[in-house]
Amino acid sequence: MAFRPEKVSELKQIIHNHLMKMDIHGKIREVLSETLRDDQGTAHQMLSEADFLHALQRRGIIDDVMKDLPLLQAAPIHMENGSPPKFIPHLTNEENIRPTKTNIDPSRRHLYLQVLGGKAFLEHLQEPEPLPGQVCSTFKLFLHFRNQRFHSKPVPCACDPDLQEGFLFQIHIDGTGEGGKMADATNMLSICDPVHLVLIKTDTAGETALVSSYFLDWRTVLSSPSGKTCLAVELMGVGSESKLPAGLLTISLELYPPLTDTLSADIISTQQSLERQRTAEKERIFLVYAKQWWREFLEIRTSNQSKMVKIFAQDENGINRPVCSYVHILRAGRLLESPRRAARFVSLLAHEKAPMVGGGEKHEQWCTLLAFLCQGKGDCEDHSTLLCSLLLGFGLDAYVCVGTKAKGIPHTWVLTRGTDGSITFWESLTAHRYLHQAIDPDAPPLAPHPKPSYPYRTVGCVFNHQSFLANCQPSDAVELCVFDLQNQSRWKAMSEEALKSVCDSGSTTSLPPLPPLSSSSLDAAAVSNQLELEMRI
Known part of the structure; x- marks a missing residue:
């Protein structure tokens, strides 16, 4: 009906x-x-x-x-082929993982994504069949599309995991006053936001691991006459295994209500090709600019070659992206009440370096925000970019610092600048804060020098979502550094227009969309009472 x-x-x-x-x-x-x-x-x-x-x-x-009931006086209800009302399983937002039945609002366009099962997860080929009630390793799938987050129920890890779940996304039109309009085929073709799929494995000890991070272009369904299509998605590994397949997911896509006028497959492929070309051209131009900027930076002082100036970083899929693209203005609403609460929240996420097979230097991996939040742990870079994004959301002038701490170990942390010029360091792994007091190297020899309380030794560059500045002072020691970021003789800045062309939201299709924060599914009071009862027993 x-x-x-x-x-x-x-x-x-x-x-x-x-x-x-x-x-x-x-x-x-x-x-x-x-x-x-x-x-x-x-x-x-x-x-x-x-x-x-x-x-x-x-x-x-x-x-x-x-x-x-006065239905006979009302207008008759239109029924197609005498069929009963059409219901589909639906997962409510983020925390409610139990499928319910809901009637779709026919005045809005929806994308129904259904996972029909997994295949060929060969790493779990020898996984034994779990007995009833036995604790086993599980898979959980997380999804994000246009500010809507969902996750599946956990299923036992297997070569062919029983991942079968449905997710209902609303496709809304961007623009003031257009959020309530029905999206037609042309509108949806211009929506290049992918569905971000993140697969997480949880072992019997409760430790999580990122299995795959995949960006699904859903627009192939726009060419289907029935408004429904089915496809096999090959999930790749992460980090050093990003070129190796992790497994397959069979996914069905369906539009509600169906399109009356579908698009041809050629039009969709042409649109996707144009978007890729435009993105590649922007990234090529920025790379040329970055090389020229780096040459100019080295000409300032030969010692700049050894400073920790990081312009690009690899994400979990092995893709090089400008470091500024990892920072966004992230507003937590009422979930986090203050910047100090935000720092505490970030510090509670576990610190773990990206795993790698064999010895040697650590494999550097800057995770996308959704992957970091879903696995609940990451390296110092992930913590710092998240904390900087949250502090920007509170209106602070925040930057991520790239440098070293004791014994020359590479490290990142966050700094904020006060309206009075004061500089505060925020350690994202511990939520500790330190006030920076610069030492004047030209001061008299007997003048007292404050002993720094912070653990940082050198700083090579600072950046946020729209600025990148490299330290071109004679010394990169933190205690001697002057954080007057507008002084071009101390800090060499990149062009904000160049950064905006590849790091601004919607500038390129290669940038992952920014997921929203979601409230916890736990009732803190109930969990506290239960914990107290267990401790008494």
């Missing part, structure tokens, strides 16, 4: 007004109290739902509702 959009709200209002007029809630309470009084003499017998419905029917409540 398909409701005509203009009749949906009218039908709902008719039913609501009729039930309120009948005082249906009062009648139900009366029947319930009478039924309970009648059944008090029966010992150890629970009132079932079927018994209560029978009581309603016996007293004529249901007949009265249906007899007096």
Whole structure:
């Protein structure tokens, strides 16, 4: 059955007004109290739902509702082929992982993504079949599309994992006053935001590991005459295994309501090709600019060659991206009350370097924000970029610092500049804060020098979502550094226009979309009480 959009709200209002007029809630309470009084003499017998419905029917409540419901005076409901109403399984946002049935609002366009199972996860070929009640390693799939986050229920790890779940995304149009409009084929073709899929493995000890991070271009469904298509998605590994397949997912895509006028496959492939070419051209131009900027930086002082100036970093898929693209303005709303709460939240995410097979130097990997949040752990770079994004969301002038700490170990942390010129360092791994006091190298020899309380030794560059500045002072020691970022003799800045061309939201299709923060699914008071009871036992 398909409701005509203009009749949906009218039908709902008719039913609501009729039930309120009948005082249906009062009648139900009366029947319930009478039924309970009648059944008090029966010992150890629970009132079932079927018994209560029978009581309603016996007293004529249901007949009265249906007899007096003024549907005949309302406009008739359009039905196609006499079929019953169409319902689809739906997962509500982020934390509710139990599928329910919902009727889709026909005035909005939706994308129904259904995972039909996994294949060829060869790393788990020898995984034994788990016994009922046995703790085993599990897979969980996380998804993000246009500010909507979902996750599947955990399933046991296997060569062919039983990942079968449905997710309903709303496709909304960007632009003021257009959020409520129905997206047509042309509008949806211009939406280049992918569906970000992140697969996480949790072992029997509760340790998480990132299995794959994949960006799905869903627009192939726009060429399907039936509004539905099925495809096999090859998930690749992460880090040093990013060129090796991790497994396959069979995914079905369906549009609700279906398109009346579909697009040809050639138009979709041409649009995708143009987007890739435009992105590649922007990235090529920025790379040429970055090389020229680096040459000019080395000409300032020969010692600049040894400073920790990092312009590009690899993500979990082995793709080189400008470091500024890892920072965004991230507003936490009421989830985090203050910048110090944000620092505490980031420090609670576990610190773990990217794993690698064999010895040698550590494999550097800057995770995308969704992958970092889903696995709940990452390296210092992941913590620093997240903390900087949150502090920017609170309106602070925040930057990520790249440098070293004791014994020359590479490290990143965050600095904020106050309106009075004060500089505060934020350690993202511990939530500690340090006030920076620069030492004047030209001061008299007997002048007292404050001993630094922070663990940082050198700083090579600082950056945020729209600025990148390299330290061109004679010494890169933190205690001697002057953080006057507008002084071009101390800090060499990149062009903000050049950075915006490849790092600004929507500038290139290669940038992962920024996921929103979601509230916890745990009831803190209930968990606290349960923990207290267990400790007493």
